[in-house]
Each structure stands twice: as structure tokens, then as C-alpha cells.
Amino acid sequence: MKTVVLKFGGTSVGNIDRIKNVAKIICSYKRKNIGVIVVSSAMSGVTNNLIKKTKELSDNFDPAEYDVLLSSGEQVACALIAGRLKHLGYKSRSWMSWQLPIFSNGPYSGARIIKINKKEISKFINIGGIPIISGFQGVNEDNRITTLGRGGTDATAITLAKFFNSNECIIYTDVDGVYTTDPRSHLKAKKINKISYDEMLEMASLGAKVMQPTSVQDAKLNNISFSVKSSFMKKKGTLITSNKKAFSNQIITGITSTKNDAKVTIVGVKDKPGVAASIFKPLSLNQINVDMVVQNISLNSKETDMTFTIKSEDLKKTEKIIKQNKKISFRKFTHDSNVSKVSIIGVGMITTPGITYRMFQALASKKINIMVISTSEIKISVLISSKHIKKAIAALHKEFKLD
Amino acid sequence: MKTVVLKFGGTSVGNIDRIKNVAKIICSYKRKNIGVIVVSSAMSGVTNNLIKKTKELSDNFDPAEYDVLLSSGEQVACALIAGRLKHLGYKSRSWMSWQLPIFSNGPYSGARIIKINKKEISKFINIGGIPIISGFQGVNEDNRITTLGRGGTDATAITLAKFFNSNECIIYTDVDGVYTTDPRSHLKAKKINKISYDEMLEMASLGAKVMQPTSVQDAKLNNISFSVKSSFMKKKGTLITSNKKAFSNQIITGITSTKNDAKVTIVGVKDKPGVAASIFKPLSLNQINVDMVVQNISLNSKETDMTFTIKSEDLKKTEKIIKQNKKISFRKFTHDSNVSKVSIIGVGMITTPGITYRMFQALASKKINIMVISTSEIKISVLISSKHIKKAIAALHKEFKLD
Numbered sequence: 001m002k003t004v005v006l007k008f009g010g011t012s013v014g015n016i017d018r019i020k021n022v023a024k025i026i027c028s029y030k031r032k033n034i035g036v037i038v039v040s041s042a043m044s045g046v047t048n049n050l051i052k053k054t055k056e057l058s059d060n061f062d063p064a065e066y067d068v069l070l071s072s073g074e075q076v077a078c079a080l081i082a083g084r085l086k087h088l089g090y091k092s093r094s095w096m097s098w099q100l101p102i103f104s105n106g107p108y109s110g111a112r113i114i115k116i117n118k119k120e121i122s123k124f125i126n127i128g129g130i131p132i133i134s135g136f137q138g139v140n141e142d143n144r145i146t147t148l149g150r151g152g153t154d155a156t157a158i159t160l161a162k163f164f165n166s167n168e169c170i171i172y173t174d175v176d177g178v179y180t181t182d183p184r185s186h187l188k189a190k191k192i193n194k195i196s197y198d199e200m201l202e203m204a205s206l207g208a209k210v211m212q213p214t215s216v217q218d219a220k221l222n223n224i225s226f227s228v229k230s231s232f233m234k235k236k237g238t239l240i241t242s243n244k245k246a247f248s249n250q251i252i253t254g255i256t257s258t259k260n261d262a263k264v265t266i267v268g269v270k271d272k273p274g275v276a277a278s279i280f281k282p283l284s285l286n287q288i289n290v291d292m293v294v295q296n297i298s299l300n301s302k303e304t305d306m307t308f309t310i311k312s313e314d315l316k317k318t319e320k321i322i323k324q325n326k327k328i329s330f331r332k333f334t335h336d337s338n339v340s341k342v343s344i345i346g347v348g349m350i351t352t353p354g355i356t357y358r359m360f361q362a363l364a365s366k367k368i369n370i371m372v373i374s375t376s377e378i379k380i381s382v383l384i385s386s387k388h389i390k391k392a393i394a395a396l397h398k399e400f401k402l403d
Numbered sequence: 404m405k406t407v408v409l410k411f412g413g414t415s416v417g418n419i420d421r422i423k424n425v426a427k428i429i430c431s432y433k434r435k436n437i438g439v440i441v442v443s444s445a446m447s448g449v450t451n452n453l454i455k456k457t458k459e460l461s462d463n464f465d466p467a468e469y470d471v472l473l474s475s476g477e478q479v480a481c482a483l484i485a486g487r488l489k490h491l492g493y494k495s496r497s498w499m500s501w502q503l504p505i506f507s508n509g510p511y512s513g514a515r516i517i518k519i520n521k522k523e524i525s526k527f528i529n530i531g532g533i534p535i536i537s538g539f540q541g542v543n544e545d546n547r548i549t550t551l552g553r554g555g556t557d558a559t560a561i562t563l564a565k566f567f568n569s570n571e572c573i574i575y576t577d578v579d580g581v582y583t584t585d586p587r588s589h590l591k592a593k594k595i596n597k598i599s600y601d602e603m604l605e606m607a608s609l610g611a612k613v614m615q616p617t618s619v620q621d622a623k624l625n626n627i628s629f630s631v632k633s634s635f636m637k638k639k640g641t642l643i644t645s646n647k648k649a650f651s652n653q654i655i656t657g658i659t660s661t662k663n664d665a666k667v668t669i670v671g672v673k674d675k676p677g678v679a680a681s682i683f684k685p686l687s688l689n690q691i692n693v694d695m696v697v698q699n700i701s702l703n704s705k706e707t708d709m710t711f712t713i714k715s716e717d718l719k720k721t722e723k724i725i726k727q728n729k730k731i732s733f734r735k736f737t738h739d740s741n742v743s744k745v746s747i748i749g750v751g752m753i754t755t756p757g758i759t760y761r762m763f764q765a766l767a768s769k770k771i772n773i774m775v776i777s778t779s780e781i782k783i784s785v786l787i788s789s790k791h792i793k794k795a796i797a798a799l800h801k802e803f804k805l806d
Contacts, residue, residue: 057486057487058487065496068485068499069479069483072482075471075474079468080460082465083461083464083465084461086468
């Protein structure tokens with residue numbers, strides 16, 4: 001039988017009316033005589049409310065109990081959806097991860113699914129039932145509940161699609177797909193019909209917060225195409241699939257930008273082997289994420305300038321760590337906390353020359369100064385002053401025919 | 404090792420401060436080097452909130468999903484308690500019913516525990532751990548969650564005490580014990596130190612709403628003494644135990660009263676065999692609970708009057724059913740919805756003659772008219788006008804030296 005995995009995020013099941021709506025969506029698939037497997041997150045707000053409680057009880061709440069606590073949210077949502085479907089006359093029931101089971105390993109709050117026992121679900125689908133499965137969780141070898149971390153319900157959906165060899169996997173959420181750029185900051189942003197896993201990964205990690213990169217990576221590794229759709233509007237979503245299937249004439253698929261970046265320059269660093277490691281190791285040990293890095297060519301072979309970007313919130317900590325670092329010597333520490341990174345992303349650039357030039361030209365024509373450049377196979381990023389961000393996105397959106 | 408089962412009700416874990424307080428209580432036992440087994444209800448309000456959701460989704464919510472839903476409440480409370488204990492440096496962890504498992508059978512929302520797998524808990528206690536076990540639930544032979552109905556966490560506590568052969572079982576709640584009569588309606592009410600299972604059963608079913616009768620019955624059948632205590636005050640509670648152990652010089656242990664009763668009289672019923680059944684069967688089929696029943700002696704052997712009490716809210720329905728009943732013929736239907744039942748309870752009355760007389764005398768001295776009388780081995784109940792209820796309780800409380 002043809003099967004489809006439908007995943008509903010927290011906002012999609014955020015209140016009673018939305019749960020009724022989700023039941024309607026599920027029924028619309030069921031009526032087409034398709035085997036439906038549903039995965040649900042907790043109702044939005046519930047998880048944050050539970051997290052708040054843990055913080056009131058301990059500044060270091062036990063990770064195992066934290067997972068027991070949080071997983072109750074999906075239990076509630078799944079029971080409500082199954083109950084609603086039964087009310088509508090459908091055969092349905094909820095399954096918690098321990099009931100299948102969905103086996104997981106790895107740390108609490110960051111576990112990964114390693115196996116799903118399909119037996120009960122397959123049987124239930126074959127007799128026309130609609131299983132509602134709790135996302136975001138599994139049971140480990142100690143028979144304890146472990147949650148999968150941020151975006152864990154997406155991971156459950158992708159893994160179910162893999163284990164059940166599903167024909168389709170649809171991620172229902174509160175946005176209607178992936179856009180060429182953030183529609184809130186650029187009115188001409190357009191929904192993308194198809195995008196490759198790789199492009200989606202670059203989009204996701206750069207701030208198009210539709211999906212966690214780990215789930216996209218999972219889908220890519222298992223070659224599972226999936227769609228992102230809104231549960232609130234009847235609209236075509238975005239299909240995320242392999243490079244080959246996502247192929248279009250579009251060279252650039254999307255443009256992303258960051259907020260709250262800061263640029264740091266360490267002027268006059270003594271240039272010797274291992275100096276970069278000496279600078280970045282203590283930052284990494286302090287959970288400071290360094291993004292773009294540029295080392296100026298040292299003219300006299302004795303000194304160099306090191307420039308890199310971090311999150312603005314890490315600036316003070318970074319300055320302190322650098323200044324206390326006895327393994328390096330330098331002349332000056334400067335910083336600019338009003339910078340943003342703008343990136344253009346597209347598998348098309350692999351085979352199309354001149355993209356870098358066109359990007360720089362488009363920005364130059366608007367008198368936007370580029371501070372730092374960084375490139376990968378399918379992405380070019382530039383660091384510019386935050387005040388130019390809207391203008392830069394508009395120029396690039398137009399240049400690469402995304403309008 | 405000496406073990407004690409501690410049960411915490413919904414109000415005892417009703418917010419974060421109360422959970423902190425519960426953790427303190429648990430630690431106070433642990434410090435005495437006693438093996439502690441904790442059972443918790445859901446935080447108060449949570450269950451009602453979930454029930455409200457089901458009603459918004461269906462007027463006939465699926466019972467199996469209802470139980471999945473409701474059982475999430477205990478999961479939250481147990482994880483929070485265990486997390487707090489770990490924060491305080493104790494070895495603790497939560498166990499859901501499926502993790503032990505606690506096996507149940509019977510219908511959803513009304514299941515009973517049939518077996519508890521002790522292995523993991525025994526091991527954990529032996530290494531000094533404090534297990535926090537979800538009350539109110541079990542898993543049935545289909546590996547689905549079933550809840551135990553009202554007062555189900557008490558049932559879990561009593562059953563755990565039985566399976567673990569515990570030395571003590573303490574039911575922590577929001578009252579500090581069982582009183583001689585309701586302290587809200589009689590200022591001289593006093594806390595009872597010891598009471599027998601049988602007396603407690605009569606007290607409970609008559610409105611002293613400390614505990615569900617089924618759990619008291621369970622305790623009686625398995626001869627498990629337990630205490631009822633407040634989690635808010637450091638006070639001695641009430642011990643509920645066997646007749647023998649509860650023995651005291653007190654003849655009457657407590658006085659209870661009802662509100663919202665109605666008295667119905669069917670005047671001039673044709674007196675023939677089976678007439679009582681003809682009257683009461685349709686009432687029972689309509690979930691109307693008939694309490695006290697009196698049938699007047701029929702003088703001419705042809706007609707009789709039938710008087711009985713019901714809840715006031717059932718009066719209209721009762722009248723309709725009686726009047727539509729074609730199996731009986733009668734002359735008149737009268738009713739009085741301002742009546743209350745007052746009962747005196749005590750195992751002492753089995754061996755002490757004259758109690759009935761003293762009760763009637765005490766009421767007569769206050770000019771209180773008795774409408775209906777009903778007696779059992781350890782209880783005498785009278786029906787009086789609701790307006791005399793306070794006066795009656797005061798008179799009886801004094802007469803039987805409970806003040």
C-alpha cells in the first residue's frame with residue numbers, strides 16, 4: 001500500500017481548533033486510500049512551560065528526568081489527535097515511543113533513533129488504521145525515555161519514512177514553505193517549489209529556520225524527499241529532494257542573512273605556526289562559535305591581522321579570553337558589532353562561472369562595502385554593515401532573477 | 404530494610420513550591436535510613452484541564468486515548484519530584500507504570516492493578532535510591548495505558564505497600580486527617596487518631612471525602628494500615644487500621660452528614676410482591692442512586708407508602724420515571740428536597756447497647772424530628788430537615804463525648 005508520513009509541528013497542534021484542523025488534513029489523505037502515518041510534536045508552548053518548571057526546581061535539572069518530563073507533551077498531543085479521529089469515525093490510536101518501541105541511543109536531550117519496531121504499525125495500517133506516533137523521543141537500552149533534541153519530531157518523521165519506505169513525507173508547520181529569502185525583510189521573496197538537500201542545509205544553518213539541519217542531513221543520507229507545508233493554508237509547499245530531482249534553470253536558489261553578528265580583528269599578531277589554533281581553541285572551549293575567518297597576508301612575515309565573526313552576545317567574553325590569552329601577543333583588539341552576513345545559495349553555481357563577480361558587482365552598484373568574503377561549493381557569503389542589509393538582499397534578489 | 408510508601412495527592416504537588424516541600428518531606432524519611440517509595444498524582448488542575456480538552460474534541464472521547472492523555476499528568480509530577488531530589492543530592496529516579504511494569508486489567512478509566520514487577524525498585528532501594536512512581540495507572544495486556552479511576556493514586560500506594568510488604572503507608576493530602584465531623588460545619592470537630600477500616604469506609608461513603616472507599620477496601624482486604632496526613636503542616640495524621648488495632652474507649656468515632664438530599668414518598672402503592680423492584684429497577688437503570696428506603700406497614704394489606712432518599716439533582720428525573728412507570732399504580736407522589744442525613748459511626752456500638760436510644764434522645768431534646776431511620780452494624784443514620792443539621796451535629800458530638 002502507498003504510505004505517507006505526516007508530521008505536525010507544535011503550532012499546527014497549538015490549540016483545540018488546530019487539532020480539529022489537523023484531523024481534517026489527515027482525513028483528506030485517508031480518503032484517497034493512502035496509508036497514513038502521523039507524527040506529532042507537543043502543543044506549542046507546552047514544552048517551554050515544562051522547561052520553566054525545571055529551572056525553578058534546579059539550575060542543573062537531571063537530564064534523564066528532563067526527558068521524561070518533556071516527552072509528556074507529545075503524549076498529550078497524540079492522544080488528542082487520535083481521540084478526534086475516532087470521534088470522526090476513523091480507526092486510529094496513539095503510540096508512544098515505548099509502545100512500538102522506537103529505540104534510541106546517545107545522550108538525554110540529544111539522542112538519535114537507531115531502530116523502529118514496525119510490526120504493530122504495519123498491521124494497523126493494513127487494517128485501515130491511522131497510527132499517531134509521538135515525535136521527538138525514543139527509549140534507550142535502559143528502557144528510559146530519551147528525547148531527540150531540537151527539531152526531534154522532524155527526525156522521527158524522516159526516520160519513519162525511511163523505515164516504512166514511504167512514498168511521501170510531509171512536514172506540516174506554520175510556514176508554507178522555504179522562501180528565496182526572508183519574506184519579512186524582503187517583500188519580493190518567493191516560495192521555492194523544489195530545493196536540494198544541500199541547498200536546504202545551507203539555508204537552514206544560515207537562518208532560514210524551517211527545519212533543523214540534522215533532519216535534512218538524515219533525509220539526504222537516506223535519500224528521502226520531503227515537503228514542507230503549512231497546516232493553516234491549502235497551498236503547495238516546498239519539496240526538498242536530491243540535487244538531481246531539484247534541478248532547475250535557477251542558478252541561485254535563495255538568499256539568507258544573519259543578524260547580531262560581530263566582527264573582531266586582532267591587529268599585529270605575531271605570525272608563527274599554530275597561532276590560529278592558539279586563538280581559536282580557548283574560544284571553542286568556551287562555546288563561542290567562530291564563523292567567518294580571514295587572516296591577512298603578513299607583509300614582513302612577522303606580524304599578521306586576524307579577523308573573524310562571532311555572535312554579538314559573545315563579544316565581551318571573546319575580548320576577555322583574547323586579552324587573557326598568554327599564548328599569543330598582538331598590538332590591538334578592535335571590533336564592530338554592527339555587521340551582517342549575506343549569503344547566496346544555489347547548486348547552480350557549481351556549473352556556472354561568474355557568480356562571485358555578479359554578486360560583488362551588484363553590491364558595489366549600491367555602494368555596499370564588503371568586509372569579509374567566504375565561499376563554499378554552493379554558497380558565497382559576504383560580511384557587510386548591518387545598515388545595508390535590506391538594500392543588499394534586494395539587489396541580489398533582483399540580480400539572480402528571484403523577484 | 405524497613406520501607407515506607409509515601410503518596411502525594413494533586414494539591415500536595417500543585418505548584419513548584421509545593422514540589423520543593425514534598426521533596427523536603429521525602430528527605431526527612433530518607434535521613435532516618437528508611438527505604439522510601441514515593442507515589443505521586445498529577446499536579447492539581449492538570450487533569451481537569453486535560454479533561455476539558457477532550458470535551459472540546461468529542462462528546463464521547465475515546466476511552467483508551469483518554470487514559471493516554473490523563474496519565475501524562477503523573478509523568479510530569481514524578482519527573483519534577485525526582486529532578487528536585489537529584490538537585491538536593493539524593494539518588495532518585497522516576498518510573499512510569501510501563502517501565503516497571505505495573506500490570507492492570509479492567510476497563511479504561513476504571514482498571515485495577517493486578518501485579519507489580521518489583522525487581523527494579525527493590526534493587527534501587529537497596530542501593531539507597533528513592534523511586535518516584537506514577538500513581539493512577541497501569542499497563543494492560545495489550546501494552547496500553549489504563550488509568551485506575553478516581554482516587555487511583557491511593558490505590559497505587561496501597562498496592563505498592565502490599566507488594567513491598569512495607570512497614571508504613573502514608574497518604575499525604577491537603578487535610579491533616581479524618582475528623583469526628585466536618586470541621587467547617589462544627590467548630591468542636593476533633594481529629595481522630597485511629598480509626599478502623601470499617602469506620603473509615605462508612606465515613607468515606609457518607610461524605611468525609613478524604614479517600615475513595617475502594618482504596619480503603621483494598622487496604623482492609625490486605626490488612627495494610629495507612630495514615631492520612633497533611634503535606635502542608637507538620638502534624639500527626641489519622642491512622643486507618645484493623646478494628647483490633649483501632650480499638651479505643653470511644654463508642655462513636657465520627658459523625659457525618661449529607662447535603663442536597665431529597666425525600667420522595669409514593670403514597671398508596673398497590674402492595675404486591677415485586678412492587679419495590681418495579682419502582683427501583685428503572686431508577687437504577689437511569690443511574691439514580693437510592694439511599695435510605697422505608698416501606699410503611701400496610702394496614703389493609705392492599706396499599707402501602709414507599710419512602711426513599713435520592714440526591715436532589717435527581718428529583719425531577721425520578722418523578723418523571725415514577726409517573727411513567729406502568730408497572731406500578733399509586734395515589735400520590737410527594738417530595739421534600741430540604742432533607743439531610745446525619746450518621747453516627749463507631750465500631751464501639753456493636754458491643755454497647757443503648758446507642759440508638761441516646762441518639763434519638765439527643766435529637767429530641769433539641770426538638771429535631773426524625774423522618775427516616777436506617778441502621779447498620781457500625782452506623783446509625785437519621786433523616787432530618789436540613790435546617791436542623793448544625794444543631795443536630797452539635798448535639799450528637801456532645802452526647803457521644805467527641806467535643
